[in-house]
Amino acid sequence: MSLLRQFVLWCVAVSCLVLASLASGAERPPNFVIIFADDLGYGDLGCFGHPTIVTPRLDRMASEGMKLTQFYAAAPVCTPSRAALITGRLPPRTGMCGEKSRVLFPNSAGGLPDSEVTIAEALKASGYATACIGKWHLGHLPQYLPNQHGFDFAFGLPYSNDMDRVGTAPRGRAAFLHPQSKFWNVPLLKNGAVIEQPADQTQLTKRYTQEAIKFIDAHQQQPFFLYLPHSMPHVPLFASEDFAGQSRRGLYGDVVEELDWSVGQILDKLRELKLEQNTLVLFTSDNGPWLIQHEQGGSAGLLRDGKGSTWDGGMREPTVAWWPGKIAPGTTSPELTSTLDLFPTLHALAGIPLPQDVVLDGYDISPVLLKNQPSPRETFPYYREYTLMAFRQGPWKLHLLTQDGYGQPQPTRHERPLLFNLDEDPSEVRDVAAEHPEVVAKILQAIEAHQGGMTFAKSQLEERLK
Numbered sequence: 001m002s003l004l005r006q007f008v009l010w011c012v013a014v015s016c017l018v019l020a021s022l023a024s025g026a027e028r029p030p031n032f033v034i035i036f037a038d039d040l041g042y043g044d045l046g047c048f049g050h051p052t053i054v055t056p057r058l059d060r061m062a063s064e065g066m067k068l069t070q071f072y073a074a075a076p077v078c079t080p081s082r083a084a085l086i087t088g089r090l091p092p093r094t095g096m097c098g099e100k101s102r103v104l105f106p107n108s109a110g111g112l113p114d115s116e117v118t119i120a121e122a123l124k125a126s127g128y129a130t131a132c133i134g135k136w137h138l139g140h141l142p143q144y145l146p147n148q149h150g151f152d153f154a155f156g157l158p159y160s161n162d163m164d165r166v167g168t169a170p171r172g173r174a175a176f177l178h179p180q181s182k183f184w185n186v187p188l189l190k191n192g193a194v195i196e197q198p199a200d201q202t203q204l205t206k207r208y209t210q211e212a213i214k215f216i217d218a219h220q221q222q223p224f225f226l227y228l229p230h231s232m233p234h235v236p237l238f239a240s241e242d243f244a245g246q247s248r249r250g251l252y253g254d255v256v257e258e259l260d261w262s263v264g265q266i267l268d269k270l271r272e273l274k275l276e277q278n279t280l281v282l283f284t285s286d287n288g289p290w291l292i293q294h295e296q297g298g299s300a301g302l303l304r305d306g307k308g309s310t311w312d313g314g315m316r317e318p319t320v321a322w323w324p325g326k327i328a329p330g331t332t333s334p335e336l337t338s339t340l341d342l343f344p345t346l347h348a349l350a351g352i353p354l355p356q357d358v359v360l361d362g363y364d365i366s367p368v369l370l371k372n373q374p375s376p377r378e379t380f381p382y383y384r385e386y387t388l389m390a391f392r393q394g395p396w397k398l399h400l401l402t403q404d405g406y407g408q409p410q411p412t413r414h415e416r417p418l419l420f421n422l423d424e425d426p427s428e429v430r431d432v433a434a435e436h437p438e439v440v441a442k443i444l445q446a447i448e449a450h451q452g453g454m455t456f457a458k459s460q461l462e463e464r465l466k
């Protein structure tokens with residue numbers, strides 16, 4: 001190659017780099033806010049059909065953005081569901097599930113392994129400010145707390161608000177009927193230090209919201225990632241004085257309506273700072289409603305069962321995505337999507353390459369959000385602990401085993417698996433396996449392929465502190 005030609009190619013390469021950096025410099029990477037309710041059911045929001053819970057701010061968010069009607073958490077209970085969101089990996093791969101224990105407890109010795117890459121770590125490494133404000137539940141020991149997993153700032157409870165019940169509190173569900181913060185010795189942590197114990201649970205939603213707004217204010221000049229996993233509406237239910245006693249749905253409604261207020265505060269702040277066109281906000285829940293809590297638990301709407309179960313009510317979540325100017329207003333997507341997809345999607349939107357040598361279980365769903373296009377996700381595995389209970393492919397869901405969320409001690413194994421068409425029968429009441437043997441065979445093949453690629457890590461949930 002002549003010297004002149006080499007020089008021309010070098011000039012072209014340099015100009016391309018300059019142009020690329022100018023282009024990327026001109027557009028700051030987007031901010032991300034993930035609002036994660038705890039045990040909120042598919043049917044608990046006005047925009048998802050609840051007749052008496054009033055959620056004007058979430059309804060407005062949906063009318064300005066996109067409702068995702070087939071969006072799944074990756075587990076039907078708290079700890080594994082959170083681990084999956086934050087790593088993009090199925091809980092059996094990270095060990096954030098167990099054979100006997102379903103979630104972490106205050107006497108658990110484990111937590112999210114350091115070897116896992118979290119969304120926060122990836123975004124922080126590329127210049128994002130990161131915060132976790134709310135319930136963590138991925139390990140309460142110092143080495144497992146949010147600050148050790150990529151969050152610059154952390155504020156909230158290390159585990160569920162019903163844990164560490166004090167000896168003098170009423171037994172059983174009685175404590176939930178007239179809850180008082182002093183019944184549970186749950187600590188409120190700020191960057192790993194206890195600032196209040198027991199936490200005043202009536203103020204949790206309000207304080208999380210205030211901290212979230214402070215964080216957005218402080219970091220408005222740089223890209224930020226705000227993970228806001230609310231403690232509510234997990235029992236015991238608490239609302240602040242402004243919301244207690246207001247809802248026709250009772251205390252559960254009060255609590256959800258306060259969450260709705262909180263969402264409104266955050267969207268208002270983004271608008272006030274003129275950040276709304278550069279911020280993706282996604283609202284969803286970690287698992288379905290805790291039905292055995294009766295009126296203290298939510299509703300899965302038309303879906304079957306709730307928290308703890310791999311029937312759809314346990315894992316399909318009321319989900320709203322909002323990004324004015326990017327997500328078309330008033331849209332609804334019935335595409336198959338999951339919290340597992342947030343890890344790769346946020347990477348794509350931020351322009352960050354995916355980590356090397358990490359097996360992910362998610363897909364980049366930005367085409368669904370930004371263009372209302374088909375989802376790259378065609379299948380979804382339903383795990384309960386380490387067991388694959390059911391598998392979805394397109395509209396079809398095949399149950400190998402079924403078990404109610406609570407109260408059914410052993411699963412029922414179906415020698416002839418149950419098949420439902422979720423597009424036509426979202427309530428999973430009409431088993432059509434006999435009419436569609438070819439679909440059953442195809443899904444069994446897909447399950448075999450999925451299981452061939454699965455790896456199982458040792459449980460982080462079952463070892464206890466001495």
Ligand code: MG
Pocket residue numbers: 038039077078234286287
């Ligand atoms: Mg939960």
